Amino acid sequence: MLDQTDRAILNRMQDDLPLVSHPYATVAKELGLSEAELLARLTRMTEARVITRFGPFFDAAAIGGAFCLCAMAVPAGEFEAVLTKVNAHPEVAHNYERTHRLNMWFVLATETPEGIEAAADAIERETGIEVLCFPKLQEFYIGFRVAA
Amino acid sequence: MIDETDRQIIQALQGGLPLVSAPYAQVADDLGMPEADLLERLSALKARGVIRRIAAAPNHYKLGMTSNGMTVWDVEDDRIAELGTQIGALPFVTHCYERPRALPDWPFNLFAMVHGSDRDEVEEKRAEIAAILGDACRAKDILYSTRILKKTGLRLKKKG
Structure with missing residues (x-):
């Protein structure tokens, strides 16, 4: 379980880490903790998968690449087999099961705009299931933070 | 580049x-x-925006936010900029995008992600969105996530 200190750490660590030699010491000081305690708690929360990833968030579009949300309607009996094929693609950055006829929703992240279509086509070929692509047309807000 | x-x-x-x-x-x-x-x-x-931030990605499920609903809406095209901005500004919406429809199966063009501790909480928030969209919304749905199947982020291929 998370205590108040863990929650304070999680809230702070969803904001940017400073680019200095000892960034965790800087954040620990802000939170009134020692650097060693902050690192121990971060390690524990990462091992417990409360934190799924810690590090830089890259914007594929800023390096000339692209992101695209995609969806497939996977028959229930084939779900695990299709999942294995889809997740084997390194371009699949996130994948969620959802309650809908379109029950597999994943994000493709590629180094070139053409990479999206190539990856979607490859997945269609391998699975025999249509891949619907929903690229973003407008981004209204990404309030990525969650209050822990 | x-x-x-x-x-x-x-x-x-x-x-x-x-x-x-x-x-x-x-x-x-x-x-x-x-x-x-x-x-x-x-x-x-x-x-240059290549790195958005250096930060933690929390697992919503482990934080007790066990209900995650992707709310989707069919909003009149000429009103989506105005209404999308309003929906994106709601404190409980974590992502909000206009995306293309895939007719006839998928009439929805506005996607807003809503998190809550249970589905009742998510439904309450969804009702707030519906009230803002009003008559400009012709159809709606919600897709709850039932499982995280993968979460790794961008991976560059090795070159050379």
Whole structure:
């Protein structure tokens, strides 16, 4: 379980880490903790998968690449087999099961705009299931933070 | 665009930043460059928007936010900019995008992600969105996530 200190750490660590030699010491000081305690708690929360990833968030579009949300309607009996094929693609950055006829929703992240279509086509070929692509047309807000 | 050194830096960091006292020094050492050079490069990548932030991605489920609903809406095209901005500004909406429809199966063009501790809470928030959209919304649905199947972030291919 998370205590108040863990929650304070999680809230702070969803904001940017400073680019200095000892960034965790800087954040620990802000939170009134020692650097060693902050690192121990971060390690524990990462091992417990409360934190799924810690590090830089890259914007594929800023390096000339692209992101695209995609969806497939996977028959229930084939779900695990299709999942294995889809997740084997390194371009699949996130994948969620959802309650809908379109029950597999994943994000493709590629180094070139053409990479999206190539990856979607490859997945269609391998699975025999249509891949619907929903690229973003407008981004209204990404309030990525969650209050822990 | 990024050069070969930037690419190596991104590859070294895409798995995450080490949880050690001097993480940048450790990564710089692995890359065979001075820490100061790495920090300068990272600072430039941030300024160009290649790095959005260096931060933790929390697992919503483990934080008790066990209900995650992707609310989707068919909103009149000529009103989506105005209404999308209003929906995106709601404190409980974590992502909000206009996306293309896939007719006839998928009439929805506005996507707004809503998180809550249970489905009742998500439904209450969804009703707030519906009230704002009013007559401009012709159809709606919600897709709850039932399982995280993968979460890794961008992976660059090895080159050369």
